[in-house]
Amino acid sequence: MKSKLSLALAAALATATPGLLHAADAPAPAQAAEPVSANPFFTVSSLPYQAPRFDLIKNEHYQPALERGMAEQRAEIDAIAVNPDAPTFENTIVAMEKTGALLNRTAAVFGNLAGAHTNPEIQKVQAALAPKFAAHQDAILLDGTLFARVKSLHDQRDALGLDDQSKRLLERYYIDFVRAGANLSDADKETLKAMNAELASLATTFSQNVLKEVNTSGVLVEDVAELDGLPAEAVTAAAEAAKAAGHEGKWLIALQNTSGQPPLTNLTNRALRQRIMEASLTRGTRGNEYDNTAIVAKVAKLRAERARLLGYDNHAHYVLEDETAGTVAAVNKLLSDLAPAAVANARKEAAEMQAIIDAEGGGFELGAADWAFYAEKVRQQKYAFDESQLRPYFEINNVLEKGVFYAAGQLFGLQFKERKDIPVYHPDVRVWEVFEADGSPLGLFYGDFYARPTKRGGAWMNAYVPQNGLTGTRPVVANHQNIPKPSEGQPTLMTFDEVTTMFHEFGHALHGLFSDVKYPQFAGTSVPRDFVEYPSQVNEMWATWPSILANYAKHHQTGEPIPQALLDKVLAAEQYGQGHATTEYLAAAMLDQAIHQQTAGNVATDALAFEAQALKAAGLDYAPVPPRYRSAYFSHIMGGYSAGYYAYLWSEVLDAESVEWFKENGGLKRENGDHFRRTLLSQGGSKDAMQLFRDFRGRDPEVRPLLVRRGLDEAIGDE
Numbered sequence: 001m002k003s004k005l006s007l008a009l010a011a012a013l014a015t016a017t018p019g020l021l022h023a024a025d026a027p028a029p030a031q032a033a034e035p036v037s038a039n040p041f042f043t044v045s046s047l048p049y050q051a052p053r054f055d056l057i058k059n060e061h062y063q064p065a066l067e068r069g070m071a072e073q074r075a076e077i078d079a080i081a082v083n084p085d086a087p088t089f090e091n092t093i094v095a096m097e098k099t100g101a102l103l104n105r106t107a108a109v110f111g112n113l114a115g116a117h118t119n120p121e122i123q124k125v126q127a128a129l130a131p132k133f134a135a136h137q138d139a140i141l142l143d144g145t146l147f148a149r150v151k152s153l154h155d156q157r158d159a160l161g162l163d164d165q166s167k168r169l170l171e172r173y174y175i176d177f178v179r180a181g182a183n184l185s186d187a188d189k190e191t192l193k194a195m196n197a198e199l200a201s202l203a204t205t206f207s208q209n210v211l212k213e214v215n216t217s218g219v220l221v222e223d224v225a226e227l228d229g230l231p232a233e234a235v236t237a238a239a240e241a242a243k244a245a246g247h248e249g250k251w252l253i254a255l256q257n258t259s260g261q262p263p264l265t266n267l268t269n270r271a272l273r274q275r276i277m278e279a280s281l282t283r284g285t286r287g288n289e290y291d292n293t294a295i296v297a298k299v300a301k302l303r304a305e306r307a308r309l310l311g312y313d314n315h316a317h318y319v320l321e322d323e324t325a326g327t328v329a330a331v332n333k334l335l336s337d338l339a340p341a342a343v344a345n346a347r348k349e350a351a352e353m354q355a356i357i358d359a360e361g362g363g364f365e366l367g368a369a370d371w372a373f374y375a376e377k378v379r380q381q382k383y384a385f386d387e388s389q390l391r392p393y394f395e396i397n398n399v400l401e402k403g404v405f406y407a408a409g410q411l412f413g414l415q416f417k418e419r420k421d422i423p424v425y426h427p428d429v430r431v432w433e434v435f436e437a438d439g440s441p442l443g444l445f446y447g448d449f450y451a452r453p454t455k456r457g458g459a460w461m462n463a464y465v466p467q468n469g470l471t472g473t474r475p476v477v478a479n480h481q482n483i484p485k486p487s488e489g490q491p492t493l494m495t496f497d498e499v500t501t502m503f504h505e506f507g508h509a510l511h512g513l514f515s516d517v518k519y520p521q522f523a524g525t526s527v528p529r530d531f532v533e534y535p536s537q538v539n540e541m542w543a544t545w546p547s548i549l550a551n552y553a554k555h556h557q558t559g560e561p562i563p564q565a566l567l568d569k570v571l572a573a574e575q576y577g578q579g580h581a582t583t584e585y586l587a588a589a590m591l592d593q594a595i596h597q598q599t600a601g602n603v604a605t606d607a608l609a610f611e612a613q614a615l616k617a618a619g620l621d622y623a624p625v626p627p628r629y630r631s632a633y634f635s636h637i638m639g640g641y642s643a644g645y646y647a648y649l650w651s652e653v654l655d656a657e658s659v660e661w662f663k664e665n666g667g668l669k670r671e672n673g674d675h676f677r678r679t680l681l682s683q684g685g686s687k688d689a690m691q692l693f694r695d696f697r698g699r700d701p702e703v704r705p706l707l708v709r710r711g712l713d714e715a716i717g718d719e
């Protein structure tokens, strides 16, 4: 039950794979003591659009509301299961869709605040409720009486006279139960629970090890001269990091979780670059207490065995069946079709860099540790410009209102009115009411754009209130970024990357706002993981669309438009480095698939040897471009993206195709936007995702536009 049991809660409580089972205790009994009026979650918000009562919500409200929410939903579900009336679509499936209102509205706020503005109290509630939530989910999905009703309806689904969306809902419920193990014998269910329990604890250990290894693998530098090339603020940060780690007077290069490390772009000292790269690539494999190699092998083995128990060839088969890609073969084909061309392009990029090394009399062969440093040299030679020249044209209010909102106005007729009367959880958060072209209300949009210590990294969208055709609620959605806040009174001048991200996240917001489905199960972004990034990626195209750009990219002091020559350099530079980017991504995606396509009984026990062999077999063992993540620090594959790291590229195939469609049909026009909205953005998960794409595009997707974008078309030819 991917969406109904609340992804927000699942993410916030972050234990194991959503939709699977965990060994767990019985759910907590309802809390009887607290008066209803004291907890703002206990009643439906009286604010416009049922917006969260951020004026009233306090830390102490979450746990009682989540616990009561689970208890209420359990009682609602029990009543459905034991209903003496014969099962009908209404009294079973629709009834289940209506359960959990308190849990859902609490989890939507809690889950997002845990990411956007957390505190020790919220973190404590997360830890305390993770096992209870797992137990709650198990209690529903393994309820044999309930499943018997679902199954009997599913068996006669063609005779029930259901409309398409209702029939799909029934099928979705049946699939979710079955995938969770509902068809297994009682003995197998117990085996499954034990596997899940072990997987959950292995995943926790893995992620804690990853974090500890990042923190213990930092590279200590004794002599500041070695840091030549590093910007002054990075040198200061390294001195502070060393001091914090008990090495005052030295410098500590902290690592981030990818194989590549940002300081490698700037450091002129080759020996230090090599030390940093070595430290990065060996994380989790050093034979210390944080070594993850045995865990990787153990998880792969357990997942393979669990997949076999559930009737699948391997874990990837289990995962991909429920994704747009559908099959292991389809994913393997996409990745292996692109691999040779990507590596060929990376080799071309390497040749350019080697030429510089040779011209400088370097006398060495380009290695992984040298890549970023020499790529930057090529970039500067070819596209000479500096981010600081750009930023004055990307003032945040211009970008948002005259860029992002303006594009939505041109495409969909949307209008935006700021609502300062709607309460927020932090003074930096802003709220807009969104209206249709004819002035009718559509929903609320929250923008939380600034970085702060209480916010996790990255950018994301969430829904506080999903669109729901059963209750008539309209969507309340939010976007989050981590743009550094300028000092008081200074304008916020964004990087080009931050601008693109703002358009991207608003693409997710539109997916939520336009949702027009009957059942909440299908609302907005409740689509397969390898489809959900697609509408947001499409929305990025408007960031550089000439008429949009002309409307927002104006100098914040002079009002002058961004010079075309500067813009051309930015766009050209965007294309540079695709060989490296695609190769490191494909290597990680292939590795993820290889690990999870092992079958029970044949899982490698030496994770490192397996990794080397898998990369070689895929033709992605090009040493200067290591995988973006190696097995021992590949956090995606321990969490919700196991056998799913390919999803970004899969979404990009659809994205590139859709960008082509807009261009073929006259670009930025209301009728084009309306077509995209009608066929796809409004449909959520109410139809098969590839059918939505076909409804929009008029045919199946082709991979060619993606190849062109990534510079792979010439190498691959006309296939």
Ligand SMILES: [Zn+2]
Pocket: 504, 505, 508, 533, 536
């Ligand atoms: Zn996204």
